[in-house]
Amino acid sequence: MTPVSEQVASTPASVDQIAASAGDPIARQFMSVRQQTERLCDPLTAEDMMVQSCAEASPAKWHIAHTTWFYETFILSQFSPDYRPFNADFVWLFNSYYNSVSEHPEKKLRASFSRPSLEAIFDYRRYVDSAVLKLLTHGGTDTEEVRSRVVLGVNHEQQHQELLITDIKHAFWTNPLHPVYAEGELRTGREDAAPIRWHGFEGGLRKIGFGGEGFSFDNERPRHQEYVEPFEMASRLTTCSEYFEFMQSGGYERSELWLSEGWDTVQAQGWRAPLYWRLDSNADEWSIFTLRGNVPLNEMRNTPVCHVSYFEADAFARWAGKTLPTEAEWETAAANVPAIGNLLESSAWHPLAAKPAIADEGTGDLCNQADTSQLFGDVWEWTRSPYVGYPRFAPLPGALGEYNGKFMCNQIVLRGGSVVTPASHIRATYRNFFSAATRWQFSGIRLTKTLSPAQR
């Protein structure tokens, strides 16, 4: 173990380097994402960045170290011949789960990483930033692979940006004082939500998965054919108000609405509402904890319900006489929709109400799918598809093959990104996945209807 005190001097990316690399779109993208991660930490103290409040979460400090480790491990150490690691211990200390790279500490130990200090981690970032920019500028042993891995690293870091916010929300919720991450009032939308309209899609063979230019994860490939049955998709997300109706009608007490494992979870965990909902001590008013603090449910009623598990999304759909979409249905609906919405850059910090109803002339069963709102951003939408490899799926070679493939069991796919997903990170073919009981994510509900043969 190399003592931290012997660490090599950090060398921040100089103004010159940044200027030199400004003309390179990948270098620009790299610096932009690196800076974005640090901006997300602006409201946080070094103490906040130590908290790890549940098994799913990591301390914020770990996220900013681990994302740095990723470039060092998979790019600098492999393609930059004269690169010296910032600190020999960091090589294994900030490994998450890549068994092929090195031993790594148990996840729960991350809360004990008071050393290295936050300052040292920021030095680590500067040091790696500089080395990556140098490598991009002056080339390495395999220019194309380097550029492709920087793009992978950037996408990896964007995933951790989302996790960082998701985790700090849970940390602040766990703190009995419920600190606020972002100042300012939540934009909740006061006008009542428009009624859901149903947009129909014809059945048939569809091309599913990523087949275009640019970056995608291995789990989005290869593009392949699937047979999709006709279906209709709700024009907007399910709101808190609609979900509250489910609660009021005994949704959490009626076993017939739930998957068996969902029902067991409801009992074991004592679930009576989504995560972050609380009943006040008089048991007569609900409020919802957000990154902007607690807000009465009544004000939130038109916003999309959020932080529900797959079990809750599925039970709600059954109660409503509908289903959740398959991921092929969702991708069919989203295929031609621009990937814009209430995403990280909006700084809304919470899903927003859909636009209220405008006069709608079209009344046919099969509307224009452009009317489907909130597909991107706001909340990750639970599909009813378990997460499996596409036909002929091949993980990346080497240790990077551990990125996605080894999690293809007992996970459910979510689609569309959430309010804390960076805008440049999401696309129609993007596959997120969590286990069915997960609630700490910004996860919500979009309903679909299956058409019986007579209806088609």
Added chain:
Amino acid sequence: MTPVSEQVASTPASVDQIAASAGDPIARQFMSVRQQTERLCDPLTAEDMMVQSCAEASPAKWHIAHTTWFYETFILSQFSPDYRPFNADFVWLFNSYYNSVSEHPEKKLRASFSRPSLEAIFDYRRYVDSAVLKLLTHGGTDTEEVRSRVVLGVNHEQQHQELLITDIKHAFWTNPLHPVYAEGELRTGREDAAPIRWHGFEGGLRKIGFGGEGFSFDNERPRHQEYVEPFEMASRLTTCSEYFEFMQSGGYERSELWLSEGWDTVQAQGWRAPLYWRLDSNADEWSIFTLRGNVPLNEMRNTPVCHVSYFEADAFARWAGKTLPTEAEWETAAANVPAIGNLLESSAWHPLAAKPAIADEGTGDLCNQADTSQLFGDVWEWTRSPYVGYPRFAPLPGALGEYNGKFMCNQIVLRGGSVVTPASHIRATYRNFFSAATRWQFSGIRLTKTLSPAQR
């Protein structure tokens, strides 16, 4: 609670009744299955039938009571106007998981059901047998529904026949004395297994699911289209010898071969071999516990490997550079194969070695699928498909809707039946399902190969 002592007198099905109903194929099927269940208990003492040795298992006594309860609850109490329950307590005592029917005891309490006595349970069986036969003979309030539900009850009982044997195998394994269920030597097959041949199947839209006459479970319906990519399927099951090679090459120590959750399970459970395998105290010879007692691995080498979890099947396939089939691939391969094989009626009590190689003239990539052996019986074959409802799946109405649908989460589909599946119970569209860590079932491995586009 009605004391057992006040139970109504039991009325066994008289010879007359049996004779009267002998002409009715459903009555005949009913009596045949009822008798088969009891024959399976012949080697068991009342004490054996009390044992519940793991969370998945139930005591044999409970199985024979619960299968009886099923007819009473879903047929007699609903369609036989003058039917009086055998014992008012049995109505809730022997309910398994039908929340809509009644409260029911926690599963783990079943080991405390020393009362009612085994004798009383057999009286209960006679009483219900007689009432069902009467109802079938003289009709009830809805003859067609009654007949359809008796068939459902018969299929339900066949599932419990399989569970009864599976559970008693585990009970006898747990007993440090390792008692034997069936006397007589195991037929292991001494000649070496033929090399696997690969049978190719073209890609395209396939009809999947049950669409014919006769009985099927709701989860096999509706018959629908799926797009299946070209694939090749192994001509026989993976043998113990092949699996032992995986073990010898460090299969259980190499994390890169395993799904992440599988690797965690291997560590947590200390798995080093399939369930029922043991290394002797000198650590130099493996033996396998079977329903006929312990047999050295060497004698078992050509028999199909059995009692592996999905995690193990998946890791083995990755090690072998192959995959497990999807359920659509499996059903495609089995669609025109007669559902015969080493099933319960063979009294083999363990999967048998495939027939040794015979001279094979055909060498083309696309062989005759009739050459694929062991599709039915021997072991349940793990597919790589999570268990989900087919498109437009609708559970049975009412409490019977809890039969299958509520388990459609975090389960993997298995196909083909095992050596303890009754022959009349299995078919190409039949979907069994267990969680990925399950090993107490007779579950094994059939490999497939995916064709890359160039190979097609």
Added chain:
Amino acid sequence: MTPVSEQVASTPASVDQIAASAGDPIARQFMSVRQQTERLCDPLTAEDMMVQSCAEASPAKWHIAHTTWFYETFILSQFSPDYRPFNADFVWLFNSYYNSVSEHPEKKLRASFSRPSLEAIFDYRRYVDSAVLKLLTHGGTDTEEVRSRVVLGVNHEQQHQELLITDIKHAFWTNPLHPVYAEGELRTGREDAAPIRWHGFEGGLRKIGFGGEGFSFDNERPRHQEYVEPFEMASRLTTCSEYFEFMQSGGYERSELWLSEGWDTVQAQGWRAPLYWRLDSNADEWSIFTLRGNVPLNEMRNTPVCHVSYFEADAFARWAGKTLPTEAEWETAAANVPAIGNLLESSAWHPLAAKPAIADEGTGDLCNQADTSQLFGDVWEWTRSPYVGYPRFAPLPGALGEYNGKFMCNQIVLRGGSVVTPASHIRATYRNFFSAATRWQFSGIRLTKTLSPAQR
């Protein structure tokens, strides 16, 4: 492993043997206790004797095998040169916790011992009975040691008699049908309990521990001096009615009444009443499950409260402004009291109400200690003394040293025996011990008062 089928033929103790040994008091005691154990099984079926319903309990069948194993292991195998074990497997199968003797199965596996059959266990008993009687009659390699160990074995078996009944009570409680062990009405005592009187004892040096003739366990020795402060002891046990008052006054909701670990246990287990108490579904009447079935609390009100943990006894005493006795106080009070009371031979099967008040002329603070009733039998009385070795305590040599000494940590001493303790088994110096959360024992409460210096 020797197959059960090769077991040596069992040889029941012949009438002649019994007659021959009838003149020997130890042989008579041995046969009497052996028969008593089997009589306790009379109401039980082989199925009942398989049930193991909590971590503390063992199946009744195991108790009758293990008590037999004790004589075989510690007497016959060591002192009877030509003795052949009944079955080589039983040597380790029925070992409880004697690490020095052999490996032994995990306690929880005992529920899987459907084989050997109950019948085989009874054969084992006969075989061992006969061999012990022979050895007693004809002598062995060390007559004195043999005789002393038979007495130890007899006392060991009496402990298991009590456990057998305690365990079967829990087994029947766990069975949702709540079977009855003993027919006949419970003698509850209808007249109200006499008020408690307080019997004073002077302080001073006391001789504590066993110092007389006859049998005692190693943990009762050596007799030694302890300084005991003056105290007063309640004339009778705490009744259900008194305990119910504690419950009604919020005893289970007031943390200040409880030890910290006790309070945690109350929360974790959801305790609201002693074990075996139930509130009916209308939540307005309590009943108590006994070996004679359920009885309304109201009828039980004068009987001693039973099946309370140390935590509950301690909280009750604090609520009452009293304490529990130390074991030295208890022994001081019991030193000259005959060891008679409501014990196993009474066949009461439940603690009985104290005799109602009789005219009492004595009113002084220091009454005659003979007035202290219920010291022996009814319920084990929780002391406030942790279980430690007496000064200069030395365990028995060899494996028998594991009998008591290794449990001297985190256990509390109980004194006086209960309604299921054999009469010949209990004495004033007898030390029972259980962990503070234990409730499945017949354990109850006797209060004491400590005298402040001014009161002396």
Added chain:
Amino acid sequence: MTPVSEQVASTPASVDQIAASAGDPIARQFMSVRQQTERLCDPLTAEDMMVQSCAEASPAKWHIAHTTWFYETFILSQFSPDYRPFNADFVWLFNSYYNSVSEHPEKKLRASFSRPSLEAIFDYRRYVDSAVLKLLTHGGTDTEEVRSRVVLGVNHEQQHQELLITDIKHAFWTNPLHPVYAEGELRTGREDAAPIRWHGFEGGLRKIGFGGEGFSFDNERPRHQEYVEPFEMASRLTTCSEYFEFMQSGGYERSELWLSEGWDTVQAQGWRAPLYWRLDSNADEWSIFTLRGNVPLNEMRNTPVCHVSYFEADAFARWAGKTLPTEAEWETAAANVPAIGNLLESSAWHPLAAKPAIADEGTGDLCNQADTSQLFGDVWEWTRSPYVGYPRFAPLPGALGEYNGKFMCNQIVLRGGSVVTPASHIRATYRNFFSAATRWQFSGIRLTKTLSPAQR
């Protein structure tokens, strides 16, 4: 909930106040202890002070807040009529376990208290310091009670000083980088330890407990008589070298050396050495983690073994053919020994080797007890006495009664203080207590011999 931002302005104790109170010994003691606590934090960062690495531990930040809370709750809020709490939330936030005072957060949540910031906690300290000094100077509603409670608060804070160091040691051990708390080399003592001599003590009635002037905890009172048997006590603590011999002779593999619950713990936890001992990756050299970093066992061989549980101390004693002392024996031996030794003020940060042997003329069985070294400081010495209330023990009235009494169950007494106990905090009657499996404390072993009657 009062937002932190509305907190009242903090008012540090002015120079004047400190000067004014300098003449008051209690004020001086108060300020001295307050400053000492903060000095202990000098080597720590705000991030270090967030770590809570095991169930027994709390973050350092919490310790410095909670000790402040104690004065606010039990002194200022009750006796200072115009006192306003620093922050209304702190009233419940920093309550540890006083149920009578308020609801309080679960212990494990303390790791989420990133807010209030460390700076705010220090403000809180200044604010309370000032108010306490004012109250001491100008008097309150009950001068005597205030002074007495300040002394209690000071003693309470000293306990948390020790815990703070104990907890940060564990935190740094948990951090895979193993940071160092104190710079500088450990004074390990290179000369071999002198052989143990045995100092004899006569039996008889002894006065036990605190009966003098000055402060003591309620659990040390009342002073009372106990009968103590003759015994001999080792002249020094057990060393690492002696303990290593126990390990080498298979101490952790021999069940007969262990209490039953100890043996279970050894198996479940995989213990093979004391806490903080590690074998290097070649498995040939042990080192010990200390507050000054890792040190090879060989250099530590003469230092007292430390961080052993009661189970290990007891097993070692049994292996050595000795016992641990009772607390009455320990107190008898320490009664006239000055309470000096290697304590917190030594800044040794680890137990030190006993002084090497000097020429010893005395050879009688009963030596001068002044020869007994290391009684105070170095390590807490496990006694074999469970922690119970002394005869006529009465907890403090009100919420302060929760301080000690409610833990009198399943704990073992330790005596003598350790290297992290403040010198002014320890005395011969002081009773510390932990559960038998506890190892994170600086706890070690002193042996005693019991005299058989013949030896007296």
